[in-house]
Amino acid sequence: xxxKHYLWIGLLVMTVILCVLPGYSQHVHKKLGFQFSxxxxxxAGIYDGMTTFKxxxxxxxFGLGTLExxxxxxxxxxxxxxxxxxxxxxxxxxxxxxxxxAAVTFFRKERTxxxxxxxxxxxxxxxxxxxxxxxxxxxxIRIQGxxxxxxxxxxPKQKPPYPPISEVIKRSQVIFELRNVQGTLVxxxxxxxxxxxxxxxxxxxFITSDRKAGGHLLDGEFLDTHAxxxxxxxxxxxxxxxxxxxxxxxx
Amino acid sequence: xxxKHYLWIGLLVMTVILCVLPGYSQHVHKKLGFQFSxxxxxxAGIYDGMTTFKxxxxxxxFGLGTLExxxxxxxxxxxxxxxxxxxxxxxxxxxxxxxxxAAVTFFRKERTxxxxxxxxxxxxxxxxxxxxxxxxxxxxIRIQGxxxxxxxxxxPKQKPPYPPISEVIKRSQVIFELRNVQGTLVxxxxxxxxxxxxxxxxxxxFITSDRKAGGHLLDGEFLDTHAxxxxxxxxxxxxxxxxxxxxxxxx
Numbered sequence: 483x484x485x486k487h488y489l490w491i492g493l494l495v496m497t498v499i500l501c502v503l504p505g506y507s508q509h510v511h512k513k514l515g516f517q518f519s520x521x522x523x524x525x526a527g528i529y530d531g532m533t534t535f536k537x538x539x540x541x542x543x544f545g546l547g548t549l550e551x552x553x554x555x556x557x558x559x560x561x562x563x564x565x566x567x568x569x570x571x572x573x574x575x576x577x578x579x580x581x582x583x584a585a586v587t588f589f590r591k592e593r594t595x596x597x598x599x600x601x602x603x604x605x606x607x608x609x610x611x612x613x614x615x616x617x618x619x620x621x622x623i624r625i626q627g628x629x630x631x632x633x634x635x636x637x638p639k640q641k642p643p644y645p646p647i648s649e650v651i652k653r654s655q656v657i658f659e660l661r662n663v664q665g666t667l668v669x670x671x672x673x674x675x676x677x678x679x680x681x682x683x684x685x686x687x688f689i690t691s692d693r694k695a696g697g698h699l700l701d702g703e704f705l706d707t708h709a710x711x712x713x714x715x716x717x718x719x720x721x722x723x724x725x726x727x728x729x730x731x732x733x
Numbered sequence: 734x735x736x737k738h739y740l741w742i743g744l745l746v747m748t749v750i751l752c753v754l755p756g757y758s759q760h761v762h763k764k765l766g767f768q769f770s771x772x773x774x775x776x777a778g779i780y781d782g783m784t785t786f787k788x789x790x791x792x793x794x795f796g797l798g799t800l801e802x803x804x805x806x807x808x809x810x811x812x813x814x815x816x817x818x819x820x821x822x823x824x825x826x827x828x829x830x831x832x833x834x835a836a837v838t839f840f841r842k843e844r845t846x847x848x849x850x851x852x853x854x855x856x857x858x859x860x861x862x863x864x865x866x867x868x869x870x871x872x873x874i875r876i877q878g879x880x881x882x883x884x885x886x887x888x889p890k891q892k893p894p895y896p897p898i899s900e901v902i903k904r905s906q907v908i909f910e911l912r913n914v915q916g917t918l919v920x921x922x923x924x925x926x927x928x929x930x931x932x933x934x935x936x937x938x939f940i941t942s943d944r945k946a947g948g949h950l951l952d953g954e955f956l957d958t959h960a961x962x963x964x965x966x967x968x969x970x971x972x973x974x975x976x977x978x979x980x981x982x983x984x
Contacts, residue, residue: 675771721967
C-alpha cells in the first residue's frame with residue numbers, strides 16, 4: 483500500500499472514533515428513575531394502556547407497575563418483564579402490550595444493607611431507613627432471598643368505565659400468602675415529597691425465583707435480609723399523551 | 734483522481750453522515766421541563782448554592798428560580814439569566830454563580846391565548862385555564878406586553894443559619910409596584926399533583942423590556958394579554974448532591 487492509503491485509513495478510523503465516543507458517554511450509568519403517568523391518575527381509575535412496554539424498556543430494566551385495565555401487577559427484573567395476573571401466576575409481558583403506569587430504572591447495586599434479625603415488614607422498613615444516609619432521595623431496592631412469609635396481592639383485569647383503585651381493592655383484590663418462598667422483591671423507597679406524583683415510602687412487587695408467581699407486597703416476615711440499594715439522583719416523569727389522562731379529574 | 738480516491742472520499746462522507754445524524758435527532762425539541770431541587774427544600778431554608786448556572790443552562794433557556802442565599806429572584810429568558818436582587822434591580826447572572834432551586838425549559842411557543850378584557854391576576858389565571866385542553870399537564874408560559882399594573886417582590890440575600898422562606902417573606906421581602914410597565918412574564922402553570930415537588934398552579938417572574946428591573950409576581954392588572962404557551966410532556970427532577978439537601982427535614 484502507498485502512504486496515501488494509510489492516510490485515508492487513518493482519517494477514516496479517527497472519524498469513526500470521534501463520532502462513536504460521544505455516543506458511549508451518553509450510555510454512562512445515569513442513576514435515573516423514570517415513571518410513566520402518576521399514581522394519582524392510576525388511583526382515579528385511569529387504567530387505559532397509554533404506552534407500550536417496548537417504550538418502557540428504553541427507560542429501565544428493573545421496576546414495577548401495572549398493565550392495561552389494571553390487569554395484574556408488573557415486575558421488571560434483569561430486563562425481563564412479568565405480569566402477575568389475578569390468578570397469582572406470572573406471565574411474560576410482550577413488548578407490544580400496554581401500561582397505564584410503570585416506574586423503572588436501570589438498576590445497579592451500590593451497597594447492601596443487611597438486617598439479620600427476624601422482622602415484620604414495618605420493622606424491616608425502619609431498619610433499612612436507619613441505614614440510609616438521607617430520607618430525601620429516591621432509592622431503588624432489590625431483596626433476593628428466602629422469605630419466611632410474604633402476603634402479596636393482585637387484581638383481575640377491570641372493564642371500562644373503570645372504578646377507582648380503592649373500589650377495585652375493596653371488591654376484587656386477590657391475596658396470596660407465601661411461606662418460605664424463594665424469590666426477589668423489586669421496588670423503590672421514595673421521599674415523602676413524591677407523594678403527589680408516586681407512592682412515598684417503600685413499594686415492592688415480588689416474583690418467585692422460578693418466575694411463576696408473585697404480586698404486590700402487602701406484608702411479610704423477614705429473616706437475614708440482604709437489601710441491595712442504589713441511590714437515584716434524578717427522577718423523570720413522562721406524562722401520557724392520551725385523552726383519558728388529560729381529561730381525568732385528579733385530586 | 735483515480736476511482737479508488739472517489740471510493741475513499743465516498744466512504745468518509747458516508748461515515749460522517751451516519752455518525753452525525755443520530756446526534757441531530759437528539760437535539761429534537763423535547764417539551765421537557767427541568768427542575769433542580771424542590772420547592773419544599775427551598776421553603777425549609779435550603780438556600781445553599783448546590784449547582785452552577787452553567788449546568789442549569791444545559792437544561793433550558795427559559796424559566797425561574799433563585800440564587801445562593803435566596804439572593805433575589807431568577808428570570809431566564811431567551812437564554813439570558815437575570816438576578817433581581819432585593820433592590821429590585823436586574824443583574825446578569827454569571828455561569829459560575831450557584832443556585833439552590835431553578836425550573837427551566839427550552840421554550841418554544843405552541844399557541845397564544847388572548848385575553849382582551851381588563852383582568853386581575855386571578856381573573857387572568859381563570860381565563861387562561863378555560864383555554865387549556867388539560868389541567869393535568871405542565872405548561873411553560875410567556876406573556877410579553879405592556880402591563881397596567883404589576884406587584885412584584887424580591888428579597889435580600891440571607892445568611893446561614895437560613896430561616897425558612899415564610900420567615901424571610903414576613904421579615905424582609907421587598908415589594909415593587911410597577912405601572913404601565915413593558916416587559917415579559919416568564920413562568921409555568923403546573924398541575925395540582927406537582928404540589929409536593931414544585932409550585933402548583935401559576936408561577937411567574939417578571940423582567941422589564943430594558944432588562945433593568947423585575948421580580949416574583951404577586952399581583953397585577955392585565956389588559957389585552959397575549960399568553961404564549963407550550964405544553965410540556967415530560968418533567969425531570971434533579972436532586973442536589975449536597976449535604977444540606979440530603980440532611981434537611983422536609984415535610
